[in-house]
Amino acid sequence: MDPEFWRERWHSEQIGFHEGHVNAHLRQFWQHLDARPGEKVLVPLCGKAHDLAWLRDQGCYVIGVELSDLACAAFFAERGIEPAESSGQRFTCYRHRDIELWCGDFFDLTADDIGLVELVYDRAALIALPPAMRQRYVDHLQAITGPATRSLLITLDYPEQPGFQGPPFNVSDQEVEQLYSANHDIERIHHSRLREDDGLRKRGLEGGTESVFHLRRR
Numbered sequence: 001m002d003p004e005f006w007r008e009r010w011h012s013e014q015i016g017f018h019e020g021h022v023n024a025h026l027r028q029f030w031q032h033l034d035a036r037p038g039e040k041v042l043v044p045l046c047g048k049a050h051d052l053a054w055l056r057d058q059g060c061y062v063i064g065v066e067l068s069d070l071a072c073a074a075f076f077a078e079r080g081i082e083p084a085e086s087s088g089q090r091f092t093c094y095r096h097r098d099i100e101l102w103c104g105d106f107f108d109l110t111a112d113d114i115g116l117v118e119l120v121y122d123r124a125a126l127i128a129l130p131p132a133m134r135q136r137y138v139d140h141l142q143a144i145t146g147p148a149t150r151s152l153l154i155t156l157d158y159p160e161q162p163g164f165q166g167p168p169f170n171v172s173d174q175e176v177e178q179l180y181s182a183n184h185d186i187e188r189i190h191h192s193r194l195r196e197d198d199g200l201r202k203r204g205l206e207g208g209t210e211s212v213f214h215l216r217r218r
């Protein structure tokens with residue numbers, strides 16, 4: 001997906017994906033990962049999600065990666081925080097205490113940039129990418145995170161239907177298996193229909209289900 005597509009979404013405030021509260025699956029299932037205080041969690045394609053602050057409040061060191069500088073600035077501004085800022089060729093990094101937001105293209109991020117990462121939280125990242133980009137995304141995630149990473153992955157699946165076009169795209173449980181099974185033990189810990197009040201249903205999406213996975217790298 002073209003970076004301009006996302007920058008334009010932020011510019012024109014078409015950010016229906018932003019929940020405006022902590023994700024319910026994150027609250028309910030994060031404990032499955034048995035995160036220890038100070039462990040680093042990478043949040044790819046993070047937007048300005050409240051989840052970032054919640055993960056910090058659980059004792060994690062949080063590293064978000066986001067294309068849009070509007071999103072990164074808004075995350076801190078909405079909390080009345082002025083982060084320290086450092087700019088390089090690929091990224092501008094905003095830091096405040098235990099949260100770093102790397103503003104730039106996820107695919108340009110390296111393991112050296114972020115150090116050893118033990119945890120990954122993926123909500124609306126894999127499903128924001130069209131099919132042709134997903135293997136590259138998973139490969140890159142593996143290249144920049146630690147050898148025993150545990151991940152919480154939330155996916156959305158739905159039958160093709162006229163009148164609804166992603167993102168978010170449908171990612172089936174079988175596709176999660178194809179993408180991750182070579183290097184991960186995969187446990188599906190939740191599966192449910194989209195709630196009646198989910199914004200995607202209001203956009204016309206019928207028959208959507210969400211799955212939550214605990215992935216353990218081996």
Ligand SMILES: C[S@@+](CC[C@H](N)C(=O)[O-])C[C@H]1O[C@@H](n2cnc3c(N)ncnc32)[C@H](O)[C@@H]1O
Pocket residue numbers: 003006007017018019044045046047048049065066067068071104105106107123124125128167
């Ligand atoms: C569907 S939104 C999800 C945001 C966030 N995870 C949430 O739950 O609110 C996808 C986000 O990924 C960002 N994004 C898309 N491609 C990216 C890339 N290659 N590198 C970094 N961020 C990207 C977009 O700007 C957008 O904010």
